[in-house]
Amino acid sequence: xxxxxxAFALPLSLSLILVAGVIRKVPLYETxxxxxxxxxxxxxSLIPNLIGMMVAVSVFRSSGALxxxxxxxxxxxxxxxxxxxxxxxxxxxxxxxxxxxxxxxxLFKHHGPDSLLGKIASTMQGSTDTTLYVLTVYFGSVGVxxxxxxxxxxLWSDLVSVxxxxxxxxxxxxx
Amino acid sequence: xxxxxxxxxxxxxxxxAFATGHVAQVTNGLWDGAKSGVEVAIGLISIITFWxxxxxxxxxxGLIEGLSKLLRPIAKWLFPSVPAxxxxxxxxxxxxxxxxxxxxxxxxPLGLKAMEELQKLNPTKDTATEAMCTLxxxxxxxxxIIPATMIGLRAEFHSKSPAEIVLPxxxxxxxxxxxAVILDRFYRHRHSTGTTCSGNAR
Numbered sequence: 001x002x003x004x005x006x007a008f009a010l011p012l013s014l015s016l017i018l019v020a021g022v023i024r025k026v027p028l029y030e031t032x033x034x035x036x037x038x039x040x041x042x043x044x045s046l047i048p049n050l051i052g053m054m055v056a057v058s059v060f061r062s063s064g065a066l067x068x069x070x071x072x073x074x075x076x077x078x079x080x081x082x083x084x085x086x087x088x089x090x091x092x093x094x095x096x097x098x099x100x101x102x103x104x105x106x107l108f109k110h111h112g113p114d115s116l117l118g119k120i121a122s123t124m125q126g127s128t129d130t131t132l133y134v135l136t137v138y139f140g141s142v143g144v145x146x147x148x149x150x151x152x153x154x155l156w157s158d159l160v161s162v163x164x165x166x167x168x169x170x171x172x173x174x175x
Numbered sequence: 176x177x178x179x180x181x182x183x184x185x186x187x188x189x190x191x192a193f194a195t196g197h198v199a200q201v202t203n204g205l206w207d208g209a210k211s212g213v214e215v216a217i218g219l220i221s222i223i224t225f226w227x228x229x230x231x232x233x234x235x236x237g238l239i240e241g242l243s244k245l246l247r248p249i250a251k252w253l254f255p256s257v258p259a260x261x262x263x264x265x266x267x268x269x270x271x272x273x274x275x276x277x278x279x280x281x282x283x284p285l286g287l288k289a290m291e292e293l294q295k296l297n298p299t300k301d302t303a304t305e306a307m308c309t310l311x312x313x314x315x316x317x318x319x320i321i322p323a324t325m326i327g328l329r330a331e332f333h334s335k336s337p338a339e340i341v342l343p344x345x346x347x348x349x350x351x352x353x354x355a356v357i358l359d360r361f362y363r364h365r366h367s368t369g370t371t372c373s374g375n376a377r
Contacts, residue, residue, distance in 0.1 A: 002342055003336065003339060005341070005342055006336075006338050006339050006340070006341035006342045007336065007338050007339075007341075009320065009321060009338065009341040009342075010321055010323075010326065010338055010341070013320065013321055014229060017229055017232055017233045017236065017238070018232065020232075020233070020236040020237075020238060021232045021233075021235065021236040023236070024235070024236040024237055026232055026235045026236050028232060031228075031231050031232050031235045032228040032229065032231065032232055033228065034228075034231055035227045035228040035229070035230055035231020035232070035234075036224045036225065036227060036228030036231075038227055038231070038280060039223045039224040039225070039226065039227030039228060040220065040223075040224045042223055042227065042280075043216065043219055043220040043223040043224060044216075044220070046216045046219065046223075047212070047213065047216040047217075050212040050213075050215055050216045051208075051209050051212035051213060051216075052181065052212070053181070053212070054208040054209065054211050054212035054215070055185075055205055055208035055209050055212065056181050056184035056185050056188070056208070057184065057208060058204040058205065058207050058208025058209075058211070059184065059185055059188035059189065059192075059201055059204050059205055059208065060184045060185075060187065060188040061188075061204065062188070062192075062197065062200045062201050062203065062204025062207070063188040063189065063191040063192035063195070063197050063200065063201045063204070064191055064192070064195055064197055065187050065188045065190075065191040065192075068191065092180065095176055095177065095180065096176075096177055096180065099177075099180060099181075101215075101324075101328075102208075102212070104325075104328065105211060105215050105328065106211075108328070108329075108332040109211070109332075112332065112334075113328075113329040113332045113333075113334035113337070114334050114335055114336075114339075118329075118334075119339065119340060119343070122322075122325045122328075122329055122340045122344075123325075123340050123343045123344050123347055124347075125322075125325055126319060126322030126324070126325040126340060126344040127319060127322075127344050127347040127348045127351060128316075128351070129314070129315050129316065129317060131315040132176065134311065134314055134315050135311060135315065137283075137287075138286060138287065138290050138307075138310070138311055138314065139290075139303065139307075139311075141287045141290055141291070142290045142291060142293075142294040143294075143300065143301065144294070144297075144300070144301060144302065144303050144307065145301040145302070146301060146302040146303060147303050147308075147311075148302065148303045148308060148366060149308060149359075149362035149363070149365075149366055150303055150307070150308040150311045150312070152358075152362060153308065153311070153312045153315075153355060153358045153359050153362055154311060154312065154315040154316070154355075156354070156358050157312065157315065157316040157351050157352075157354045157355035157358060158315070158316075158351075160350060160351050160354040160355075161316065161347055161348065161350070161351035161354075164346065164347040164350040164351055165343065165344075165347040167347075168342075168343035168344075168346040168347045168350075169340075169343050171343075171346075172342050172343045172346060173339060173340075173343060
């Protein structure tokens, strides 16, 4: 049942959008191509970022440094039932989308996307935004220098989102 | 910030490699990393290109305007310091609608427009107003219905059900958004002791 809802979400939104487009007399195909062009640009501009970050993550892992960090943290995190492998992703997600995406990719390679870790990592990556980037762009655009409590609110809700992601996967998908 | 992270990951990796004699593995890891960076980015071209094409249709079909009507009362409650007829309110509602529909590309310009309008209401131009903080809270913890990039990445790694994470993501973002709204209210009250709604004091 739950798997059905997830599986239906994308095709269902797709149908609704297409029907809405037809009703509003949107030139469907031309509009699609126009938006897709932007998407292509976005995807291409991801390449240098992703290479830079994947190399750093790969060096960090293959040297054994990542395992050192995970081993050092695992006693504390096992009590919290939070997989220590996910900590680097949770820490980098609010700062840089490309670097946490690189970590998720690295985790998929070693554990697979359908492992418990893979599922939680997917949910975490999809659930949080690059908070510090958004704050910089929004406040920077109008020249506000003192963001007051906005940073606190953003980072605390990121923490909530990380915990909620772990909880949601345990609760909804399970192992 | 990114400079520090990148440098730390690289240097601590290299130092550990020298210390433990994993130098050969690191050299391999370097090329491996660069290669998978390209592979992943190329693989994601398909889903990002397709999905943003569809999102453009959603935008042109006026879904943002449609949802805006429903969101107006919520926006009034979230932004008590913004006059209902001020252009800032319109931009805020449009930004909220775009976020809710997952139209990230449309949401950012609308959000920046909202910031520009809010800045006109700001008595101290270099300090954030309460309304700005609320707008940021909503934008950093945005509710996600279709996490398209993650579905694409999972498919690339041959997941048996790439879309399995849709419901958990919706659940987690709903909780995070609720938390953001509550936290924003909490800090607003704590910071605004003795000042009015447009308060600029700390």
